[in-house]
Amino acid sequence: MVVDVFDPVGQTLACLAQAERVLNGALEGKYLEDLEEEFQVYWGGELCLLDIQDVHAELQAVVMTPSESGVFGAITDDYQRTLRKLQAIKRGGKQAPWPAFCVSTGIKPRPNLDVWPPKTVGQFLNWQGGLDVNCRKALERKMLKALQNGAPGVVLMVHSPLVRYCVGVLFRDSAVSGKRILRNKSWLYERRLFRLEGVRIDDCYVAERNTPGVRTLAGKKIVLVGAGTIGGYLAEMLVKAGAGTSGGQLIVVDPDYLFPQNLGRHRLGFSHLFKHKADALSEELTGVSPGCKISGVVEDVRHVELRGVDLLVNATGEEALGHWLCRYAREQPTLTVWIEGPGSAVRGLLKASNRSACFRCLCDANREGALLATEEPVEPLMAGNGCEGLYVPFPASVSVQAASLAAEMVQAWCSEEPAPALRTRVIDQTRTLATPDCDPLANADCPACCT
Ligand SMILES: [Zn+2]
Structure with missing residues (x-):
């Protein structure tokens, strides 16, 4: 739709009428596919740069220091290559990398209408369970694995048919560091969840886009x-x-x-x-x-x-x-x-x-x-x-x-x-093209290529 800039009132009323129609439809359960399409917009969160050539490789997350606002971090299958990219945009503090995992699902994400957006790991896993039980199990397994290995945190990417979306979970909270705390499932469910918006920066994407x-x-x-x-x-x-x-x-x-x-x-x-x-x-x-x-x-x-x-x-x-x-x-x-x-x-x-x-x-x-x-x-x-x-x-x-x-x-x-x-x-328009584009053959007497 091209907005007529000389009719602002009429155009605004038309937009409102359209919005009313769509919202009513959404409340009646229509437009599920449209809501899926819009998912990325409502997922929001800080940016998580995805520099992954091979999703089956071991992944790591480069996590920014809190002062580097706007970008949470990057998921990579080649730490050094990604560091060079982050340095080029003057980011990439000296934090130890976190483990990162990619989990695939055949289900397109849709917002959960009860609790949205998820703010804790528990809410996130509940929502995932409603979409794809196996994906939920895999995500929980990966989180517990990182936790048991003593990682400072974990970044997870869900690879869905529609979009790649990510979450981060910080395990080591500076306020409680030093204290012995019980780190089990219920402790994990209470952790704050960082919603992250995946943005591809891999070389294939840049060249093919x-x-x-x-x-x-x-x-x-x-x-x-x-x-x-x-x-x-x-x-x-x-x-x-x-x-x-x-x-x-x-x-x-x-x-x-x-x-x-x-x-x-x-x-x-x-x-x-x-x-x-x-x-x-x-x-x-x-x-x-x-x-x-x-x-x-x-x-x-x-x-x-x-x-x-x-x-x-x-x-x-x-x-x-x-x-x-x-x-x-x-x-x-x-x-x-x-x-x-x-x-x-x-x-x-x-x-x-x-x-x-x-x-x-x-x-x-x-x-x-x-x-x-x-x-x-x-x-x-x-x-x-x-x-x-x-x-x-x-x-x-x-x-x-x-x-x-x-x-x-x-x-x-x-x-x-x-x-x-x-x-x-x-280039010089006063001149005329003499030879249309063609495929000339080698000269049999050519001293360079034929003798
Ligand atoms: Zn030649």
Whole structure:
């Protein structure tokens, strides 16, 4: 429903009439499914971050100190990874972890109309017993186990078909510490219950959330050559698509430093000046995605071992190096991305099979006037003839479009739908596209990939 902002009175009356209808229906026992849907809203409580890749693994809870309000804690199957994430949001005090457990149920939660919300462990277990007796038993068993093991508290997550919701129970109350107290079932039932709202922060969720059903880059070993203007933006897009997570790795190779002349069109800013681009970029992206395994290699790629890599991405924009990589890494699927001339077009070429053209094959074809990006010839345009050294002038917006094209092609490779292997996007609107996206074949005489 779109609210008509020019009719506030009429719209408010319509909302009230609708609310009356729904509430009457709810009192008559209708809309049970709707109430289930709304459950999370009414469960409330502090946030409990869920950083769980494998629910069957042993779980722990990182519990915040009382001063860190707003977030109760986090449940994790990898304590160190979750600590990095919490440190990135400046949280995660030095408390010993609590045990945590996940209990599954096939029943969707619905509020209990008698006692709501549950404030003690006893009320919580009663409510659970009304929904799913087995789930109730399992929850009580886990709580008693933690209690008997002398844990300071326990966090439980109920994994229901609709939602994951959590509770926390503090066993060690500072007011009674030191005293011998009888810790049995009835003592447990009296404990205060912390209702917790589960919020997923696991890497799978972050990468899959915006593209449901699409494969992510999780688990892949990807080497990105070039942490320059294209590589910087591209690395971030790859990380957001799951690169470096779930056992995967993203390796950024670049021997150069970040200088002031780079800042105007680089993903990195002033705080990284005079650092190696590869190191600075991995540092920056570790903050963007602390669960991601990303490393910088400050080295000429010609000295880097590339065997065993799932995908090699060349974002250096250096033609000669591109030819060399076609030869040296011809066993690896390779994506080359570059900017044509002074930003007239951006192009990407993926070589994922022996039959496809490599970057050298394409450059040879271009010299003969075939497979060109634009109808109009690209005039070489250079700036900086002084002591800064030569460079090709184009703005950051062009690099971002090259990075976007490359990210799209990496996604296509990951989904095993690599075609078309040669893609061109004309940026300068005074120019005309010469070669529609296609799948050029390798040239049998290519010195890089065929001989
Ligand atoms: Zn070739």
